[in-house]
Amino acid sequence: MENSVLLKAIIDNAIDGLITIDDQGVIESINPSACKLFNYTEQEVLGKNISMLMPQPDRGYHDGYLFRYKKTGDASIIGIGRELTGMRKNGSQFPFRLGVSEVRYSGRVVYAGFIHDLSREKEAESQLQDYATSLEDQVQERTVSLRETVDALEQTKAELNLSIENLHNTVFTLEQTQQELSLSLAKEQELGKLKSRFVSIASHEFRTPLSMVQLSASLIERYALPFDSPNIGKHVGKIKDAVQNVTAILNDFLSLEKLDTGKVQAKFSHFNLAEFAAEIIEEMQIALNGRQKIVFVHRGSELMITLDQTLLKNCIVILIDNAIKYSGEESSIQFYTKINENNCTIRICDNGIGIPIEDQKHLCEPFFRAHNTGKISGNGLGLSILSRYTDLMNGKVDFKSRINRGTLFTLTFPQS
The missing domain is CATH 3.30.565.10 (Histidine kinase-like ATPase, C-terminal domain)
Structure with a gap:
């Protein structure tokens, strides 16, 4: 009896949402965190189909997922963590990560869904994306400047070739031009190294602060629960959206870096x-x-x-x-x-x-x-x-x- 009370206390005080349904998709239990996420009371959802918490087209597909899983054992969500979209009582939507487990208890099957709100991570990713875009703009500006320098040097070289009467000055200027060209090429090579270094940092070193942003957003959301402020939830959601967007950009950068360095090989x-x-x-x-x-x-x-x-x-x-x-x-x-x-x-x-x-x-x-x-x-x-x-x-x-x-x-x- 003491273990049951302890288990209920853990579930009721969990940061993430927990919902259990039967094999027909009917909600059997929901913890306070899940009620808070979807803005429903426990009495409003118990005995209802879980699809009421989903927007279209997921709402229409859900019962088909359960039917196919019971018939074939082929899981599209059950036993597989994935990102989905939930719908609150007021119709607003939010992203979350869902993990579903199948539980066999007392001769029946129950499905337990663990729900982690991703709204804050998405907002943080957007901010990091803006930073990455700013860095890329700087790289492009430097590239344009280097191209202009090379064009100017080529023009100077052509003009000096026409100055036959002043051969000494022409030779001196050409040597100077060659040095400047070598310096420009060295700067361009350094710029390439800087870009590669940024890609490496963005793809690896940024992941730790992104994780910290995501964790901090979740903690902010937890500590803000007593205040019941929609503005806090809104901005936390933006943070989570930004984190996800920046993660996608970093993954693209990492893919390019692996391609450039020959780390990607086809495995047929x-x-x-x-x-x-x-x-x-x-x-x-x-x-x-x-x-x-x-x-x-x-x-x-x-x-x-x-x-x-x-x-x-x-x-x-x-x-x-x-x-x-x-x-x-x-x-x-x-x-x-x-x-x-x-x-x-x-x-x-x-x-x-x-x-x-x-x-x-x-x-x-x-x-x-x-x-x-x-x-x-x-x-x-x-x-x-x-x-x-x-x-x-x-x-x-x-x-x-x-x-x-x-x-x-x-x-x-x-x-x-």
Whole structure:
């Protein structure tokens, strides 16, 4: 009896939310932290389906997840930690990390969900992203300055070559020019080292302060609970959003650094392309906006290919994520795969804003973004990484795009 009382006290005073449901998705218990997160009382949720705490489209998919898991044992959430979006009583939404465990007790199955609010981490990531953008602007300004210096030196050299009558001064000036050029090149090399050093620091050393920001945000949220201030929750949520955004940017920077230093090598394996694509689509559902949907079609009877699964997944996720960001909330994203005797083809098609013709030749350059992206978030690294991953698998990238008519990306890989 004493152990039961202790366990209840631990659950009631836990920082993170805890909700248990039966095998039909009906809520059986909820601790105070979870009630606080969703702004419901315990009496308002007990006996209700857990989907009431989810926005669309997750609300409509939830019962299907449980049914498929009970029937096949194939888990999409149960036993797997992942980030989701919750919906409060007032309709507002917030990000959280969910861990679900299956518990068999007294001849029945109960599912326990542990909920950690990520709102503050996201806000901190945004602030760090601004800092990284500022550093990148400084790098670009220095690059422009170096280019201007080199151009000026070349012009000086040309003028001196025309001054035949003053050969001594010309030779002296050319020597001086050569020294200045060597100094400029040395500065450019130092700038490259500085950028590489920044990438290394941003990808490794920033992770510790990011973790501290995330932990501090959680502690602030905990200590602010007695005040019940929506402003505190709002700003803590911004911190968590910022932390997540900056983490994504650091991951892109780290990917580029690994590519530049040759640390990324393709590891080929034989696998089922249709099943592989279906898993990616399931994972991407959480990223869809509004009533967006992904339509997948595999053509041909052949299903097995030989490629690097990790690199290929990253390529497909980059393209689908871009299609989601640059398309409307009612749009349909087309995902096609095809295998024949000679090659494997993957196509991602959307009906979004399209890419201006003048920008298309620069599309796979690092840090480049089309002029019509406006306030849509992005760092201009995704397609550059995609292009280099595709090269490592001996493939090629093609695309067609029209303004406000959408974009079609095609990845082609040889198959022996």
